[in-house]
Amino acid sequence: MKDIWKIFKELVKSWPVVQRIARYNNDQVYRQNYLGDFWHFADPALQIGVMILMFAVRGGGDKSNPHATGLAGYIAWIALGMVTYFFMQSAMQKSAKSIQSQINMLSRMKFSLSAIPMTEIVTELRRYFVMLGMAFFALLFVNVKPSIYWLQFFYYFFAMIIFLYTLSLVTSTVTVLVPDFYNAYVAVLRVSMWVSGVIIPVDSPSFPVLLSNILKINPLYYIIQGFRETLMERPIWFWHNITANMVFWGIVIILLIIGAHIHMRFRNRFMDFV
Template sequence: MKDIWKIFKELVKSWPVMQRIARYNNDQTYRENYLGDFWHFADPLLQIGIMVLMFAIRNGGDKGNPHATGLAGYIAWIALGMVTYFFMQSAMRKSAKSIQSQVNILSRMKFSLSAIPMTEIITELRRYFVMLGIAFFAILFMNVKPSIYWLQFFYYFFAMMVFLYALSLVTSTITVLVPDFYNAYAAILRVGMWISGVIIPVDSPNFPLLLSNALKLNPLYYIIQGFRETLLENPIWFWHNITANLLFWGIVLILLTVGAHIHMRFRNRFMDFV
């Protein structure tokens, strides 16, 4: 807990610098391109559009999905899931390699190394909010009316950010210590969409119960399903599922404890490993 508290204080202290670095990263990514920020959103938009076209038309009337009604409901359901997953996937991938790629530069500044992974996560937020805005428009266009349940969007957003940072502390440190780890981690992220309930509802009646229960342990499923239960049909308050909440925050606490410990133990030697 001592390591966690120290890292929390470093994050608060480094917050203004993290925001400036995130803005700089966004400005520099496509600076040399004529269309600039267009390319920042074109790739995820294209992938989401293709997935929606392929799966929504094929499965729009699938009665095995208890969360979506008809083609319009399925489009909103899959679009919200994919926007959330693409953000998390990109944030997890970049934050895992953040210390390894930036330690040489940032170690010369008065900047806490524990804040580097969070900087990468913040950098991805601009694209996420734009994509989320498009998903919101799709939801409203499909006759899903706003409700008081939408307020718990902020709970799931907070849960997502804490989870991403806790995981990034672990992965960014291991990537420095064991470079081969990143390749395996990136491969897992490429298949993560298929085991996180993004496209196929893992709680469908057609799904084997044992496999369904195992996949629900995935923290990504908790977050994606939470956003869907908040914004789409059949909304429920997050505290109604005590078991899922305990499992998710238990995993986050374990990741945060382990990540803080190994980060504090090895960060003075990061330069030796890079």
């Protein structure tokens, strides 16, 4: 608990600097390009468009998906899932290498190493909100109207950020200690889209029950499904699924304990490993 408390105190104290670094990162990415930020959103928008053509248009009438009605519903379902997934994938990948790539520069500043992974997560938020706006536009085609359930968005957004940060404490530390870990981690992230319910509804009646229950343990599935159950048709309050909540927050707590412990134990030696 001592390590966890220290980590959160450092994060709160470093928050203004985290925001400035994130803003700087966003400004520098495509500074030399004429179209600037357009390229920041073009890649995920193109991938989402391709996935919609490959899966939504082809399977728009597939009744095995209990969460989407017709082609328009299928498009909105996939768009919302992919926007959330692309943000998490990019944040997980960049935050895992954040300490290794930035420690030489930030070690000269009065900046807590535990806050470095958060800078990458916050950097990705601008693109996420723009892409989320596109997903909301897709929801208009499903005639989804705002409701009190939409307040639940803030719960799942908070859960997503906390999960990403606790995971990044583990992965960013292990990447410094064992460089080969990062390559394996990126490979796993490429596969995770297919097992997180982004494209395939893992809770459809035609899906094997045992495999479905195993895949639902995935925190990415919990968050993606949570956003869908909040913003789309037939919304559900998050507290109705007590088991899923306990599993997700149990995983987050375990990651936080492990991440805080190994980060505090090894961070004074990060420069030696790098």
